[in-house]
Amino acid sequence: MAHTDDIREHMEVIGADGVHVGTVDRVEGDRIKLTKEDSGAKIEGAEGAHAGHHHTIPLGLVAAVDGEQVRLSATAANAITFEEEAD
Template sequence: MVDTTQISEHMEVVGSDGQHVGSVDNLGIKLTKKDPLANGQHHYIKLELVASIDGGKVVLNVPASEAISMEKEVEN
């Protein structure tokens, strides 16, 4: 399990393929709604998808396309 205390606001979240998924808004992982891929909505990614923290980025254990399809959209 990754030490989630290393995850901070505005860190980039990338898939295992290195492709952009979003940016951390707060832990949960809540992605910012201002991110270009967010369509103006907050989305959450499950913490169990986090594989590592590398170079100031949150790296997931699934490719970006899979992570995006698994995101849970939430009302603002």
């Protein structure tokens, strides 16, 4: 597992396929909270259906923290299936 302590606000979250999943708002417990503006990103098949809400993804999906990017072990399309609405 990656060093999740290195995850900071405004980092880009990308799937294993290099597709943008969201932008980090903050880490809460065992989940990454994505910014509202970027939650429900337009990933093929998702079409931003839940835009305007905070979404979270589990830290367990983090494969690496590299520069200003959080890289996931799942593709973007698969990662969004793990998203939960935070509010």
